[in-house]
Each structure stands twice: as C-alpha cells, then as structure tokens.
Amino acid sequence: MQLPDDAAGTSTPRDTPMHDDRSGHYFATSPTAASVPASVRLELPEGTFRLVTDRGVFSADRIDPGTRILLRDGPDPAPEGTLVDLGCGYGPIAVTLAMRSPNARVVAVDVNERALALCATNAASLGLGNVSVATPAEISDDLLVDELWSNPPIRIGKPALHQLLDEWLARLAPHGRAILVVQRHLGADSLQAWLVENGRPTQRLASRKGYRLLEVRPS
Ligand SMILES: C[S@@+](CC[C@H](N)C(=O)[O-])C[C@H]1O[C@@H](n2cnc3c(N)ncnc32)[C@H](O)[C@@H]1O
Numbered sequence: 001m002q003l004p005d006d007a008a009g010t011s012t013p014r015d016t017p018m019h020d021d022r023s024g025h026y027f028a029t030s031p032t033a034a035s036v037p038a039s040v041r042l043e044l045p046e047g048t049f050r051l052v053t054d055r056g057v058f059s060a061d062r063i064d065p066g067t068r069i070l071l072r073d074g075p076d077p078a079p080e081g082t083l084v085d086l087g088c089g090y091g092p093i094a095v096t097l098a099m100r101s102p103n104a105r106v107v108a109v110d111v112n113e114r115a116l117a118l119c120a121t122n123a124a125s126l127g128l129g130n131v132s133v134a135t136p137a138e139i140s141d142d143l144l145v146d147e148l149w150s151n152p153p154i155r156i157g158k159p160a161l162h163q164l165l166d167e168w169l170a171r172l173a174p175h176g177r178a179i180l181v182v183q184r185h186l187g188a189d190s191l192q193a194w195l196v197e198n199g200r201p202t203q204r205l206a207s208r209k210g211y212r213l214l215e216v217r218p219s
Contacts, residue, residue, distance in 0.1 A: 026089075027153050031056025031114050042092050044071060046099060051090055051122045057115040058089040058153075066211045067092050067151045070181035073206045074149075074213055077101045081146030084109060086168055087153050088133065091119030097149060098128040104146075106131045109139060145171045148178035148216075154186045162194065169200060169216060178216040179205075188212035 033056040040062055042049045053060040059067070070093065077083055080103045085094040088108035098106045108119045108131055116133040123131035148168055154161060169178060182188035184207075192214055195202040199219040206213040 025155070026056065026058040026115075027087075027111055027156060028056065029111050029113060031112065035114075042096070043068075044096060044099075049095070049126060051092060051095070052118055052125075053090045054114055054118060057112060057118060058087075060090070063092050064151060065209065066181040066183060069206070069208050069211045070149070070151060070179070070213060071096050073208055074179055074181075075205065075215075077149070078104060078147050080104050081173075082107060082144065083147045083149060084143075084145050084168070084171075086148055086150040086164075088119045089115045089151075091115075091122045091131070093149050093151065094119055094131050094133075095123055095126055095128055098123060098131045099126070102130060104130060107139070107143075108133045109136055111136060143171055144173050146173050146176050148172060148176070149180075150178065151181050154182065158187075161191075165195070166198075169218060172218040174218060176218060178214075180214045180216065182212055182214065184210050184212055188214070 036055045038053050038060060039050050040053055042051050042063055058064065077097045077100050079101050083097050083101065083104050083106045085097060085106065085108045088094045088110045091108055094106050094108035097104065108116070110116050110119070116135065120133045152161060152165065172178065182191055189212070192202050192204065195216055201217040203215050204212055205215050
C-alpha cells in the first residue's frame with residue numbers, strides 16, 4: 001500500500017497490514033483478532049531480550065524500525081522520576097527505559113488492553129518491578145511527568161494526535177522533556193513545526209533511515 005506522504009500533517013489515517021490485523025486497528029481498545037501469541041527479539045546494546053506479542057497489537061511481528069532507532073540513537077533516559085511510555089504497545093520502549101533507569105518509575109500507557117497485558121507480562125518476565133501499565137482513563141489528572149517517551153500513534157489522524165500530544169505534553173514537569181520518534185514520510189517535520197508554533201521548543205536529535213528523533217520541551 002502506498003503510504004500517505006504526510007499523515008501527521010495533512011492526510012487521513014491509514015494502516016498497513018504490518019501494523020494492523022484484518023479485523024481492527026492496532027489502537028482498538030479490545031482487538032477483535034483471535035489471539036495468536038508470538039515473540040520478537042529486542043536487540044539492545046545491553047543484550048537481546050524476548051518479548052511476547054500477539055495479533056491486534058502494533059508491529060507484532062518485529063520491533064518497529066522507528067522504535068529500534070529511538071532505543072538505539074535516543075538519549076539516556078532520566079535516572080529517576082516518572083517516565084511515561086505513551087502508546088506502549090507490548091512494551092519495547094517501556095521495558096528498555098525500566099532497564100536503563102532502574103530507579104525511575106515507568107508508566108506504560110495504551111488504549112489497547114491486549115497490548116497493556118503483554119507489556120505487563122514482558123516487564124514481569126524481565127524482572128522489572130518499576131513498570132506499571134495503565135489505560136489513559138486510569139491516569140490521574142495531576143500526574144507530573146519527567147520524561148515522556150513515545151513512538152506516537154500517527155495513524156489516529158492529525159486532530160486526534162495533536163489533542164493527545166497537547167494533553168500529555170501539558171503534564172511535563174518544567175524541567176521535563178518528551179522524546180518522540182516519527183517517520184519523515186508520516187509527517188515528522190510538520191509535527192515539529194506544529195509543536196514549535198504551539199510554544200513547545202522542539203529540536204531534532206537525530207535523523208536516520210527516514211525517522212526523526214524529536215526532543216520537545218514544555219512551553
Ligand atoms: C506506533 S504504536 C507504538 C507501540 C510501541 N510503543 C512500540 O514501539 O512498538 C502507538 C501505540 O499508541 C497506542 N494508542 C493509540 N491511541 C492512544 C491513546 N489515545 N492513548 C494512548 N495510547 C494510544 C496504540 O494502541 C499503539 O499501541
């Protein structure tokens with residue numbers, strides 16, 4: 001399928017089979033696809049880890065290339081405080097943050113309940129007691145976030161994505177930051193421009209294989 005040139009900037013959301021199941025979007029609350037558990041290898045400089053995945057969750061057959069770049073080329077996470085993985089899926093970002101910052105509290109958030117259950121299982125099987133999972137509705141209004149990490153759900157469409165980011169970036173502590181990975185062809189540059197126009201200083205930390213790593217500071 002031809003991908004939209006700038007999904008985060010101008011186009012309506014679409015999905016590729018890799019990111020979807022045949023009976024629902026990966027961002028469905030309760031995926032309708034029958035469960036078919038599988039596993040993927042998360043290869044990090046620290047070692048290689050197996051994560052369980054399933055149908056109906058994002059990139060169930062491999063670690064998403066954008067996520068790989070985020071974890072390989074991204075900065076070190078804050079050593080302590082509250083780190084949020086927004087749109088955690090089965091948890092590659094959340095478990096990596098938890099391993100790299102054992103004294104931090106990692107909150108993994110997703111609307112997809114199957115993804116949350118997988119993320120909890122993956123954190124537990126890696127012995128990571130500093131990860132908790134939550135739906136957005138379970139997050140308290142006064143949660144203060146030191147770092148927000150995300151491979152965000154671009155395909156929910158621009159208005160929903162902007163609303164989601166507005167909501168979460170407003171939770172950043174004054175010294176906090178967000179680290180995002182976004183595909184250039186899915187609107188990374190227009191997303192960066194929108195963030196800056198809305199008073200959130202945003203710089204590109206890296207650009208690799210068509211992905212941008214963005215660091216966003218609070219207004
Ligand atoms: C691009 S995927 C990234 C998944 C995972 N972090 C990874 O790297 O494999 C985006 C995730 O955002 C989730 N999502 C969609 N809308 C959301 C929302 N409003 N709040 C939180 N998560 C959401 C989707 O269910 C999906 O798991």
